[in-house]
Amino acid sequence: xxxxxxxxxxxxxxxxxxxxxxxxxxxxxxxxxxxxxxxxxxxxxxxxxxxxxxxxxxxxxxxxxxxxxxxxxxxxxxxxxxxxxxxxxxxxxxxxxxxxxxxxxxxxxxxxxxxxxxxxxxxxxxxxxxxxxxxxxxxxxxxxxxxxxxxxxxxxxxxxxxxxxxxxxxxxxxxxxxxxxxxxxxxxxxxxxxxxxxxxxxxxxxxxxxxxxxxxxxxxxxxxxxxxxxxxxxxxxxxxxxxxxxxxxxxxxxxxxxxxxxxxxxxxxxxxx
Amino acid sequence: xxxxxxxxxxxxxxxxxxxxxxxxxxxxxxxxxxxxxxxxxxxxxxxxxxxxxxxxxxxxxxxxxxxxxxxxxxxxxxxxxxxxxxxxxxxxxxxxxxxxxxxxxxxxxxxxxxxxxxxxxxxxxxxxxxxxxxxxxxxxxxxxxxxxxxxxxxxxx
Numbered sequence: 529x530x531x532x533x534x535x536x537x538x539x540x541x542x543x544x545x546x547x548x549x550x551x552x553x554x555x556x557x558x559x560x561x562x563x564x565x566x567x568x569x570x571x572x573x574x575x576x577x578x579x580x581x582x583x584x585x586x587x588x589x590x591x592x593x594x595x596x597x598x599x600x601x602x603x604x605x606x607x608x609x610x611x612x613x614x615x616x617x618x619x620x621x622x623x624x625x626x627x628x629x630x631x632x633x634x635x636x637x638x639x640x641x642x643x644x645x646x647x648x649x650x651x652x653x654x655x656x657x658x659x660x661x662x663x664x665x666x667x668x669x670x671x672x673x674x675x676x677x678x679x680x681x682x683x684x685x686x687x688x689x690x691x692x693x694x695x696x697x698x699x700x701x702x703x704x705x706x707x708x709x710x711x712x713x714x715x716x717x718x719x720x721x722x723x724x725x726x727x728x729x730x731x732x733x734x735x736x737x738x739x740x741x742x743x744x745x746x747x748x749x750x751x752x753x754x755x756x757x758x759x760x761x762x763x764x765x766x767x768x769x770x771x772x773x774x775x776x777x778x779x780x781x782x783x784x785x786x787x788x789x790x791x792x793x794x795x796x797x798x799x800x801x
Numbered sequence: 802x803x804x805x806x807x808x809x810x811x812x813x814x815x816x817x818x819x820x821x822x823x824x825x826x827x828x829x830x831x832x833x834x835x836x837x838x839x840x841x842x843x844x845x846x847x848x849x850x851x852x853x854x855x856x857x858x859x860x861x862x863x864x865x866x867x868x869x870x871x872x873x874x875x876x877x878x879x880x881x882x883x884x885x886x887x888x889x890x891x892x893x894x895x896x897x898x899x900x901x902x903x904x905x906x907x908x909x910x911x912x913x914x915x916x917x918x919x920x921x922x923x924x925x926x927x928x929x930x931x932x933x934x935x936x937x938x939x940x941x942x943x944x945x946x947x948x949x950x951x952x953x954x955x956x957x958x
Contacts, residue, residue: 533850533891541888544855545881548862551874556920561873568867654870656826661921663870708924728924 570699573652573667612796613647615685646799647671648682651699655792662708662728667701668692668797676700679760681800687789688754688765692799700799704791705733705767714767714785715755718745724752724785731787732771740779746770752785762800802852806956807860810845813952814861817841818868832930833937836910838865840938840945841952842880843906846887847894848949858884872920879913903942910938 532538555561592598653666670676680692682702690704703710707726714735715721722735737744750770756763771786817838824835842861846853862877869876886909887894894902914934918926 531892532888541855541881541885544859545878545885548859548874548877548881551863552872552878553874555873565867565870565873569870654822656822656829657870660825660829662924663921665870728922 566695569652569667570695573699577651577669609796612685612794615794616645616647616683616796616798619683619685619687646674646676646801648676648700648797648799650795650797653791658704658730658791662726664690664704664707664710664726664728664730664791665701666704666791667695667699668799669699670799673698674801676799676801681761683798683800684789684791684794684796686793687787688761688767689789689791689797691760702797705787705789706730712761712767713755713757714752716746716750716752720744720746721755721757722783727784731768731790733768733785733787735783735785736776737781737783738779739781746773746783748773802857806852807857809956810857810953811861811864814838814841814865815868818865822869828937832927832933834914834930834934835941836914836934836938837941837945837948839880839883839910839913840906840942841949843883843887843909844942844945844949845953846884847891847902847906850884850888850891853884855881855884855888871917875917875920879916883909883913903939906942907935907938911935 532541551561589598592601648668648670651667651669658664668682675697676692676694678692678694678700682689682692688705690702690707690710693701693703695701705712705726706729708728710726710733712724712733713721714724722737724733724735726732727734737746748770752767752769754761754763754765754767766788768785768787770783772784774782774784776782821835821838824837828835842853842858846858858880859877862875862880863873865876866873894905897905911931911934915931918930
């Protein structure tokens with residue numbers, strides 16, 4: 529048996545590895561450490577927001593006022609936010625009948641507690657993980673103090689982005705449509721229905737179609753809409769278009785759909801309450 | 802290990818993990834994964850296996866798991882496994898030339914990247930990423946010892 533340089537026994541080395549592996553298995557299989565990670569994430573975001581809002585930003589503002597740029601930058605920022613709000617409103621107007629006839633009237637008044645659309649800003653989005661891995665999540669902070677429950681639809685000016693997962697009272701996580709564990713019921717104009725899953729690649733979802741079940745009509749670049757089944761997403765919203773059709777077997781094909789909405793397009797989102 | 806050394810190394814590892822994330826942001830398109838954190842751990846363990854033991858590996862691994870928001874225990878398991886392997890082959894590795902040591906750690910890195918990819922990018926696993934990470938690790942490890950010496954200059958590691 530190999531001689532060890534360390535005075536600690538082989539038992540400690542192997543036992544530590546086994547314990548760590550058990551932790552990994554438990555988290556991978558059952559997600560048992562999700563609360564720990566949520567706590568760490570919410571704490572780090574809280575500290576970051578606090579330090580940004582009360583330390584970094586005031587310091588930065590006081591410095592920038594020396595060069596008289598503060599007002600211009602704030603104006604620029606507020607114009608950007610206003611533009612984003614307008615773009616979201618435009619999206620809602622164009623889909624007004626589908627989403628809810630009363631939404632637009634209540635969007636304008638953000639102070640109103642009974643908002644149908646809750647504006648929210650990104651506080652944390654790991655773009656690196658979004659581009660490299662299967663887990664596509666972002667953390668949003670509501671602009672007005674309001675409880676955001678899970679399973680609410682999140683939109684940006686380009687369309688539906690994903691749905692919410694409640695973390696705590698003032699913070700919520702958004703699972704993007706392209707996340708591996710996300711599913712959305714879809715349809716096309718030819719009454720073809722399917723439950724699409726996230727592909728783990730930015731702006732891509734997929735749908736496996738069993739050709740033996742019945743006749744399905746779909747082709748490349750065909751528009752795909754939300755079917756409204758499942759009760760979370762509204763019916764008839766344009767999600768994207770068919771990007772690729774792969775043959776998995778003679779009886780099964782995989783449709784890859786390119787999504788319209790890019791979560792990187794803006795920092796400002798709307799949550800349909 | 803003193804508490805101050807532990808805190809110092811924790812900060813260094815978190816910083817290196819952030820640097821890795823930033824580098825990966827640019828390197829993803831080229832199918833290359835930056836692994837400075839892992840190579841730094843290999844270097845430290847090889848330099849001082851008495852202090853950089855499996856418990857330290859598990860501790861740093863758990864911290865990085867939380868920091869990177871990945872499966873809890875992923876880095877911890879791989880770090881402890883690496884430390885276990887280095888400890889078991891310590892005297893063999895000591896007899897190796899620098900080139901051979903670099904090759905061994907590059908192999909370790911390729912395994913590390915491969916295992917991580919299987920769990921984190923299950924649906925888009927690419928062998929090319931694992932293959933290229935071997936070469937990127939080989940090049941990175943040419944600089945890691947100098948970086949390591951610079952970072953831990955004032956500690957007794």
